Structure formats: structure tokens, C-alpha cells
Amino acid sequence: MTQALSRSDKQPSGQLFHNNEFMNDLRLQMLKFAILQVRNEALAEDAVQDAMLSAYQNIDRFNRQAALKTWVFAILKNKLIDILRKEKRYTNASILEEGASLNDEALIDHLFTENGHWQKDERPQKWDEPVHSVESKHFWRIFDTCLEALPAKYSRLFMMREFLELDTNEICDNEEVTVSNLNTTLFRARLRLRECLEDNWFQGENNT
Amino acid sequence: MMKCTQATQLLSEKLDRPLSNKEKMNLGIHTAMCPACRQFGKQMLSLRDISQRYVKQSDREEKDGNA
Ligand SMILES: [Zn+2]
DSSP states (O other), rough: OOOHHHSSSOOOSGGGGHHHHHHHHHHHHHHHHHHHHSSSSHHHHHHHHHHHHHHTTTGOOOSSSHHHHHHHHHHHHHHHHHHHTTTTTTTHHHHHHHHHHHHHHHHHHHHHHSSBBBBBGGHHHOOOOOOOOOHHHHHHHHHHHHTSSSOOOHHHHHHHHHHHHHHOOHHHHHTOOOOHHHHHHHHHHHHHHHHHHIIIIIIHHHOO | OOHHHHHHHHHHTTTSSSHHHHHHHHHHHHHHHHHHHHHHHHHHHHHHHHHHHHHHHHHHHHHOOOO
């Protein structure tokens, strides 16, 4: 994986590729993102490796970690879209997204009363953090499932923001969405994620 | 007074953009009186924290862990 990148016969001018911690974190972030998008580990690995390789070949362009990250991520995103198109899953994802706003309305109706206040049963509860490692494994599985349950567009934007920690302007430019559209989508993604976590983890935890 | 639906949206947007003074004030008044939205605000921060840990945990648990 990263061996191919660090085996440098020509010394790259940038120091970024020699920052192992940064590169390793970046690779993991990309991999998480890719796996959740294409749902296939081998395809995801390939896409990440390709994107890292192109970044390596263009290393002269970057002097900041943020610049490299944005760039390498834009490449990865295009690769993932190609994969999804090839697998003809892209169209399915778009169909799912059309239905998404309806489900949001339903969720909002479910959570809030007509006059816009929390339903008594749905009021957010205090979350206890998972502490033990066994518990954690189980927690992360639930978190995975909750992420996968999000509409494709929601999880993509959420992951760009929270996993890749891109700032909102970068996401809007890359994804060609307006700021208010992004804000709303992130809100809905978080609303669903917290609902899913509360129903499947935090609440169950209190019951046991 | 602001509704919980509006307050929750602002509590999410707070993570993505700076709120205006007016928004801050209205949200502050709302959360002072609404424990559910206060809790929601904490959960939004937890979600961010969980996401950041999620990204890092895979190299310790499922992956071979070679850097
Ligand atoms: Zn409220």
C-alpha cells in the first residue's frame, strides 16, 4: 500500500509524504470513505491507491496538508463515481436520493409536534460514551450500519465534512451544491444518524 | 420564541458556519429553557467526536496496522 509511495528514488520536494502520521491518517480517512461509497473493500483500496499515487506524482504542487488533502480527495471522488457508474449502481443511488426528502419530512413529523417542539418520547437523551473495547467493537458496527442507512448523498457530504474534515466552501465547490443546501443536508444527515444511534445503541445500553 | 425544529437546525449549522449575533442570541435563549435541545447540541458535538475516532479506530482493530 503505502510502501510503493514511500519507496522514493527521486526525492519529492514536498515533505508531506514523509509525514507518516499524516499520510496514514489520510489513507485511513480515504479508505473509510471509499468503502462506504462503493461497498467493496478491494475496489476501494484500488481507488485510494490510485488517488495517492497521482498525488505523489504531483507532489510539487502542494505545500500545505490541506491542499494535498483536498486535491487527493477530489481525485478519489471521481474514481469512486467511475466505479459506481460502471457498476450501474449510480442511477439506483440517485433514485434513492429522490425519495430521501420525503423520509426527512416523515422523520421530522415523527420527532417533533405540530408546533415544532420535541415529542415527549423523542427528546434527546444523555449519551454515555462507549468505554470498553468489546463494547466499542459493537458500537462501531452499529455506527457503520447507521452510516450505511443514510441516503448516498447524505453520507458522502457528511463524510467529507466529518471524516475528511474539509471545510464547507471546499465541499460546496467540489460537489457543486449551495452553502444552504449543504447545511440542510448535513443537518438531516446528523438528525438521522443521532436517531439511529439513539435507537440502536444508547437506548439499548440503558435497557440492559 | 424559536421552535425546537429551528433550534436543532442551528445547533447543527453551528458546526459548519459561524452563527450571526441574532442567531446566537435566539438560540441561547431557546437552549437556556429547553433541556431537550441542549442535549441535542451535546449530541451534535459527540457525533463529530465519534466520527473522528471512527476514522482512526480501523487501523487498530480490523486492519493489519502497518504504517
Ligand atoms: Zn427545543
